[in-house]
Amino acid sequence: MLYKELKESIRTLGFLTIEDFVHYIGVTPSDLLEWEEKDEVPYTVSLIIHLLKGDVDLPNNAALDNLVEECLPLAELLEEASSFPHKLEEMFLLQKQLNDSTNGKNWELGQNKFGKEINWLRCIHMEVAELIDSTPWKHWKNINAAPDMNNIHVELVDIWHFLMSYILQETNVPKAVSLVNTHCIYEAVEIEEIDVKLMVKEAEKLSYISLAIETGNMPSFSGVERFIDQFFRCCKISGLSFMWLQKLYIGKNCLNKFRQDHGYKEGTYIKEWNGDEDNVVMVSILEKMENVSFEELYTALEKNYPGK
Template sequence: MIYKDFKESIKNLGFLTIEDFIKYAGVTSDDILSWETKNEVPYTISLLLHILKGEKEVLPTNWGLQSIVEECLPLATLLEEASSFPHKLEEMFLLQKKLNDSTNGKNWELGVNKFGKEINWLRCIHMEVSELIESTPWKHWKNINSDPDMNNIHVELVDIWHFLMSYILQETNVPKAVSLVNTHCIYEASQDIDVKAMVKEAEKLSYIALAIDTGNMPSFSGIERFIDQFFRCCKISGLSFTWLQKLYIGKNCLNQFRQDNGYKEGSYKKMWNHIEDNVVMVSLLEKIENISFEELYNNLKIEYSLAK
């Protein structure tokens, strides 16, 4: 199906705008732009449109119902998951605000913590991007044949997400934040990771942060660019929104646990029996199907009590 026919089809089906179709079909605005550029719409999407229009005659004659279901299953799965995204986003933004209130004091949104220290979320994002890149074999003089540490790359993306959410909350409120982010969460994480492309996409997050921080990009349009680019990085890095949310709950819980156990004072032990606390946290997440902050916190408390 060519792009012109696609636009006409969604109009005939009652979608007022392309954005309405995006929300329904579980695709991103980037997908739509790529279809327009190529003037070609993926077969699965054109099949979905034909089914919605009731045009059974366009379906392959050798297809049974099961074949059609299997073809549309990935899209249906995304749609089912997407229905819970606003709730999950709201939970994450509220947890982030609670953590920031606890560690930085009330009114941290004004850019200063309770100790009078300036808060710079943009610099935080820039530094976390550097840590993400350090988890890849980018150096031409060292470990050139080594594999990227994808587990740590995902953890670094979650750290970036902490700071990006904080920056968004500094500029707006929770409901508006959820509205800004919601449509970007529907994507299929890549199975085949292109490390060079991943590094380049991650670097763009730094460029946006530096552009805003130096006054070369307006803050609000920068936020929209940030959100779009962040989820592009997640997609190309193989980090699904579901696992991002689970890792976020885990890292948020670990951050609170660190604060409660002397992180600011310097008495916290980051290595637990020769294993970094991040690694312990991820191993606990993998054992818990439906993560809750309280359950994970209690498990961390047990593991920390056994740490030497």
């Protein structure tokens, strides 16, 4: 919303001046000057006007109608956000269960049940490389190719698996939910507006954080907070909403469990299903499910698995 549109809209709400309006909503004069200089008003203010509109009988006003249309996505996002703590708790519990079953009960100590070292930081670093490989970053090959956004989103979900594991290594589930919750409220960039170069640069920062912690140049716990903030920034600029992240996570978590149950660790698992990688099959099944159910998805994977 533009600043000049705000000035027009508040008159229809009964405010004589814009100063009266900002005083009413508790905004400082310096904030008002900043809006005027940028000719841009924050979404939260647009939402307030939308709520005020519902309380009074207003005349038709094109500027106000535009404002209401603009703030509705934020209103919907805030409504969705009320379910985020529950969704986060579900994901962290599923991740802990997956780690317990595949790595043993004491995986938080840095070794799996076979005595193999666990390095979540290296896992994140390697997944970032796979994400970047889904973009046309090479100056010598396929320079005009489009990025594989579906696979980029899957790679972000893989990073999320390892990041949650690293967080759980440092703290417990309730604290993990508390740390992450405030970062989940964001509006993902529309796919057609994604800046691929920026996306790659921001993804690389996840690797930098991994390496900084690994080499002792960043304290582990402050690194967790940096990781969380940077990860959700990557999701935002990659067009991956928190709701789709959660849905994909349940899908990928289920697929990981399915892989382990069908010989992944032993090397007997079949990853290509009738010409498609298992990730692709999983997403195609997931897209047809209105509500994600771990059990229903697992059953659907069994029906499609070529090794059954």
